[in-house]
Amino acid sequence: MMESLRRAVLPSIALFLLLASCGGGKPESAGKGAPVSDVPAYGDAIVEGSIGDVSGFLTAVTTDASSHEAAGYVFNGLVRYDKNLKLEGELAESWEISPDGKRITFHLRKGVKWHDGAPFTSDDVMFTYRRMIDPRTPTAYGEDFKQVRRAAAPDPHTFVVEYARPFAPALASWGMHVLPKHLLEKYPDISKSPLNKKPVGTGPYRFVEWKTGEKVVFHVSPDYFEGKPYIARVISRVIPDQATMFLELKSGGVDIMTLTPPQYVRQTETAEFKKSFNKYKYTASGYTYLGFRLSHPFFRDKRVRQAIAHAADKKALIDGVLLGLGQEATGPYKPGTWAFNPGVKKYPHDPARAKALLADAGWKEKDGVLVKDGQPFEFTVLTNAGNDARAKTAAILQQNLAEVGVRMKIRTVEWAAFINEFIDKRKFDAVILGWNITPDPDQFDIWHSSKTGPKELNHVGFANPEVDRLLDEGRSTFDLEKRKNAYFRIQEILAEEQPYVFLYVPEALPVVNNRFRGIVPAPAGITYNFIKWYVPAALRKHKITP
């Protein structure tokens, strides 16, 4: 699961960590443990299992999920996504967008302090912005900030940015962690500053220690501006192996981790397990697809792509790869979010229909294989090595396609070679890959016909003038209704054109030791209200006082 989501990198805003707000409700499935008074109490520690080590705490210069998750405890952005994946203020109390959509005015929270006691002001935001566009900062996220035409900090609690034209994804880019100017000013390259190893932020937890390859420890920040978190200490342990991590969970060495589908379905259904743990399930923000190189002679024809969509047995994929823990994907958005269009054309598993479409396109069956102009329908699908789910997906698709007379060969290639030698050079027939679904629906980089150059992300070479226009429209207005209309139409066109066969959206499967209460699953997952999680006094395991 981690693997399939790990690839496309998200800005910190898209990692739904510690997105606090909305008071802690009743735990969904608590009460399975010993009967104790379920009263929030301060104290105890939570041990997280993490597959990878942190590579630094300044998210401007790191790109891996482990680092962004860890940094989420210490830092805040101006905005963040709430439990329903809508933008809300974090260090900004509120914001206004000028009528022409070009200017955003952020009103910052007052009285917020850095962990070293210095006050947080608009100077820090200005400093962060300047560092994001500074060529000496080795960041991959500078682009959004380069769109800013003018930035100003008229007073300590106001920050204003102006864009050359209205740019809707810009708002989310201000979820970038704000950096402390007073501590970083003297370092021209922030990645080489001590703060990248020993962060000082405004967040709910303060950094304690980082033992490379082993663990990172955070301690509660008692004067956190949204209220003191209940859990006193957060320890993130690096355990690179999923099976080991699961054994650690069972023996009490880890309190929270993400399960794999086999672990969720087969290894955690015992009464003994349920006595100590609560499992959760929510739609993950990612999907897996079969993408065609659209300039390939076979795949140029829309009917062929539609036929393959009908031949693919998505239900079998979900059952076989995810053990049923997922849903069919119909487009590039997350089911249940505002941009998701539930009414697009669907492609039920129908080999007969697939065959008919292929016959329409001129493919005739000969000895069980389709042939056109003397050429058999044979192609190679590429995917990256080490991703078990994608390898299984390829195997099932291979069988599905054989049923309609299409021969698909499978080749797995190491990630860097896969990207540089095949994707970037457009040397592939078809690929199985996945995308993260960011809360903002702007997918200009993936679908716009101008984004087909080397290293650009429209690697299938999709070009549709209407989609181009709609993508432009969708990103250049803040009007939610207008954006929704644009993205709904884009999904209809994508469903008809099938540049990708959208395969499935997996479920995220976190598991938490059930001494932790106050967990309320939402579209954003479970950790958005982490500061409201607590351990009832009677169940406390670690004697750590805040």
Next chain:
Amino acid sequence: MLRYIARRLLLTIPLLVGISLVSFLMMHMAPGGPIGAGTDMNPKATAESRARLKAYYGLDQPLHVQYGRWLGRMATLDFGDSFSPDGRPVAEKIKERIPITLTINVLSMGLIFLVAIPVGVTSAVRRGSLFDRISTVAVFTGFAIPTFWLALLMMILFGVRLGWLPISGISSLDYESLGTLGKIADRGRHLVLPVLLAGFGGLAGMSRYMRSNMLEVIRQDYIATARAKGLPEGTVIFRHAMRNALLPVITILGLSVPDLLGGSVIFETIFAIPGMGQLFYQGVMSRDYPLIMGILTIGAFLTLLGNLLADVGYALADPRIRQG
């Protein structure tokens, strides 16, 4: 002798340069590069930001310039800074990983010698006996069993079911609050499973080696002479035969020197041990050139040093080589 060692040491310098050049070229020929991990498939990364990152790491320079810079730094024993976002010095990264890897390797190697030599000698002396056959099956089982699988089984038994030993990691969460003795005990408990498993897998090679050496030696005329002189069997075996059979072990010891600092990726991954194996693996996967070069250079140096030590050891032990 000293002149011999000095000459050999001087010879390692061009060898090291050659090895580093080959490693450098191979590494740069591998697809992808250090900035790929953060920018590939990242919608936020533009061509311009890629170019900027390339320049930042000096990757926009021609290869010979990059190699020259690296070599220049190496001449002053500066390994450079890692390309990973933390940007820490490579030397520091390697230094913090060495103690744990060295400890595990020394312990498991000690275990291997401690068990394999007696097993090998006994098997040879009582060739074809029940002991010989059982030990052969046992050591080959250890060699053949996938370590990760056996490791998981032992974790389930000793960690989850019995609760005697920790499952993974190298210290408990309350490590800092323990006394000196407590700290040693805690480390020890964490090391039991990794050392046992690493040793178990290595028994086969060493014990078989010892056994065949011993068989070779026992057939020699001087052993027959010793027996004919009426020496007790124990003296024949331990004084006359084993000493000679142990000689080639010096070579193995010498060749094991670079292994002391090389960790096993699978092993360290499964036991969550932050050692050299994981560091190198991550370095390769993220194309962290300075880190890879640093580890390879240390490895090459140790291999050459190990060879030299083995040769010197041989020369000391065997007069024929000394004179030659």
